[in-house]
Amino acid sequence: MKLNGLSCFVIAILLQNNFTSAFLNLYLSLSEVQRLIGLVAELYYVRNGVVNDYALNYVVPIPSKIDALYFTWESLSNQQTLPYTIITESSNLQALPTPKLNISSSGNVPTTVQTFAVSLPCSGTVSAEVDIKIIINVTISRDNVTSLKFQRHKICFEYENANTYVSIDSIPAYSNSANIFYVAVLCALLLILTLAIFVAFYYVRDKKTRRPPETSNGPTTTFLASLPRNSINTSSYGSFRRMPSYSLIDERSKDLQERITELTVQRCRVRLNSVIMEGTFGRIYEGSYTNEDGQEELVVVKTVTDHASQVQISLLLQEGMAMYSLNNKNILSILRVSIEDHTAPFLLYPHNNNTNLKIFLQKCKLSAEGVSHTLTTQEVVDMALQIIHAMQYLHKKHLLHKDLATRNCVVDDQLHIKVTDNALSRDLFPSDYHCLGDNENRPVKWLAIESLLHKSFSPSSDVWSFGVVLWELTTLAQQPYIEIDPFEMAAYLKDGYRLAQPINCPDELFAVMAYCWAMSAEERPSFMQLHVCLQEFYAQLTRYV
Numbered sequence: 001m002k003l004n005g006l007s008c009f010v011i012a013i014l015l016q017n018n019f020t021s022a023f024l025n026l027y028l029s030l031s032e033v034q035r036l037i038g039l040v041a042e043l044y045y046v047r048n049g050v051v052n053d054y055a056l057n058y059v060v061p062i063p064s065k066i067d068a069l070y071f072t073w074e075s076l077s078n079q080q081t082l083p084y085t086i087i088t089e090s091s092n093l094q095a096l097p098t099p100k101l102n103i104s105s106s107g108n109v110p111t112t113v114q115t116f117a118v119s120l121p122c123s124g125t126v127s128a129e130v131d132i133k134i135i136i137n138v139t140i141s142r143d144n145v146t147s148l149k150f151q152r153h154k155i156c157f158e159y160e161n162a163n164t165y166v167s168i169d170s171i172p173a174y175s176n177s178a179n180i181f182y183v184a185v186l187c188a189l190l191l192i193l194t195l196a197i198f199v200a201f202y203y204v205r206d207k208k209t210r211r212p213p214e215t216s217n218g219p220t221t222t223f224l225a226s227l228p229r230n231s232i233n234t235s236s237y238g239s240f241r242r243m244p245s246y247s248l249i250d251e252r253s254k255d256l257q258e259r260i261t262e263l264t265v266q267r268c269r270v271r272l273n274s275v276i277m278e279g280t281f282g283r284i285y286e287g288s289y290t291n292e293d294g295q296e297e298l299v300v301v302k303t304v305t306d307h308a309s310q311v312q313i314s315l316l317l318q319e320g321m322a323m324y325s326l327n328n329k330n331i332l333s334i335l336r337v338s339i340e341d342h343t344a345p346f347l348l349y350p351h352n353n354n355t356n357l358k359i360f361l362q363k364c365k366l367s368a369e370g371v372s373h374t375l376t377t378q379e380v381v382d383m384a385l386q387i388i389h390a391m392q393y394l395h396k397k398h399l400l401h402k403d404l405a406t407r408n409c410v411v412d413d414q415l416h417i418k419v420t421d422n423a424l425s426r427d428l429f430p431s432d433y434h435c436l437g438d439n440e441n442r443p444v445k446w447l448a449i450e451s452l453l454h455k456s457f458s459p460s461s462d463v464w465s466f467g468v469v470l471w472e473l474t475t476l477a478q479q480p481y482i483e484i485d486p487f488e489m490a491a492y493l494k495d496g497y498r499l500a501q502p503i504n505c506p507d508e509l510f511a512v513m514a515y516c517w518a519m520s521a522e523e524r525p526s527f528m529q530l531h532v533c534l535q536e537f538y539a540q541l542t543r544y545v
């Protein structure tokens with residue numbers, strides 16, 4: 001149970017002990033990924049029986065010139081046969097007839113590595129965007145079927161003009177967005193650069209409207225002329241020191257060992273089911289935990305792979321323990337931890353159908369394409385109020401968050417929000433963190449000016465970050481200050497520039513954000529004032545509905 005027992009761990013052993021699905025690999029080979037996306041990587045949908053939901057849920061766009069897809073699979077189980085059935089569907093049979101397979105539509109998953117083809121040529125009789133589904137059911141045991149659904153999106157062109165059909169690049173309207181999407185696919189699937197891509201996309205799209213024009217005074221200007229420019233001075237630091245001694249969350253580490261011991265459970269009580277998110281070394285799984293009374297509950301498990309360094313492991317534990325033993329309906333605190341020699345630690349959190357708020361918001365953004373849910377202003381304000389509630393609680397406990405952002409919140413189907421710790425966020429949302437010369441990877445674009453310049457934190461610096469969260473809520477989690485180089489952030493803020501008012505963001509709400517970004521910490525509102533103010537605005541909204 002000791003921390004130093006972690007120096008050597010083998011994720012493979014841990015996975016084999018814990019997963020429950022069939023022993024199966026299903027992936028796209030190096031050459032297939034290279035052909036589809038132009039990069040050299042294997043892409044696993046199922047690895048050793050663990051399903052990568054994130055990859056599976058991604059709708060992959062298929063260039064119109066590609067007429068077949070190749071999947072590779074293999075059963076890893078010697079004793080047990082794995083029967084499968086496959087069906088394919090096309091949303092527009094006229095443009096693209098039901099895709100055909102070169103393996104039987106039912107049989108046993110081969111015990112040697114096998115590649116099969118799904119052919120999906122366009123008919124050429126009509127132009128249309130076609131959604132293709134490939135559904136593979138694998139029977140693990142009697143009446144226990146894992147259903148894997150692959151979604152693909154293909155643009156078909158009418159065949160009258162053979163040249164346009166073959167060369168997608170000659171059709172500028174499609175080729176641009178298509179290229180952005182191919183890149184986006186790989187990045188999303190590997191979860192390394194996803195955000196950067198969306199960012200690039202929005203940057204290109206919104207560049208003109210969002211870059212602050214030096215002389216503009218229109219409604220989208222980011223220049224807050226009324227804010228005092230030179231309020232960072234020694235006296236305002238003096239006032240930070242006079243505040244009650246807030247322990248910085250991640251510095252309560254002296255009793256870390258004790259707290260871990262208190263929460264420790266045996267590894268055999270934890271089972272991993274599927275990957276929810278994956279970074280270069282961090283992994284978030286959906287899993288289950290059998291408690292002392294023998295009851296099973298769904299949990300979210302944060303852990304790392306064997307690429308993680310000792311430092312990354314200790315950081316995971318330290319940050320994961322930050323919300324230890326806090327009890328508030330708007331805070332997600334750690335439930336259990338499981339540490340065993342030679343394996344990576346598992347941090348268990350209650351599941352409650354939560355999803356990451358940032359990812360949730362970005363899915364809302366796609367609502368035009370028929371995905372998910374559109375948010376009303378009222379819902380946004382309600383979410384903001386819940387975050388305020390959590391922050392008031394934290395501050396009452398004399399804790400500072402220091403990394404408040406939508407990526408560090410979760411949301412459920414009823415839009416209940418919980419603020420959580422930032423364990424693994426640097427790895428899972430790499431474009432939200434930057435190094436400014438030193439070795440510290442910081443959420444530069446969320447930091448208050450004094451935190452950025454002097455690493456000084458206070459309740460008011462959490463208020464600043466809350467302002468950015470409000471901006472994220474109203475832009476459906478766009479990247480803040482996308483056009484600003486992280487190294488220039490401090491100068492940019494000192495010059496009085498701030499985030500622009502999002503399109504469709506009510507003036508009242510933008511005024512609240514702008515107050516949070518006052519140069520001087522004393523001029524920023526307290527969470528108490530924010531609460532009153534947003535509550536009032538919420539009441540106004542409901543009155544008119």
Ligand SMILES: *[C@@H]1O[C@H](CO)[C@@H](O)[C@H](O)[C@H]1NC(C)=O
Pocket residue numbers: 102103114115116117
């Ligand atoms: C299906 O087609 C692909 C490519 O033509 C080939 O590599 C593969 O061996 C085929 N699979 C079967 C089971 O025939």
Ligand SMILES: *[C@@H]1O[C@H](CO)[C@@H](O)[C@H](O)[C@H]1NC(C)=O
Pocket residue numbers: 085086087135137145147
């Ligand atoms: C696959 O399984 C799902 C649910 O388990 C079921 O609805 C569907 O009909 C199955 N499809 C095939 C091809 O067996």
Ligand SMILES: *[C@@H]1O[C@H](CO)[C@@H](O)[C@H](O)[C@H]1NC(C)=O
Pocket residue numbers: 020021140141143144145
């Ligand atoms: C499927 O099998 C796994 C383990 O083999 C088990 O945990 C799970 O509850 C089963 N699901 C159903 C629906 O029977």
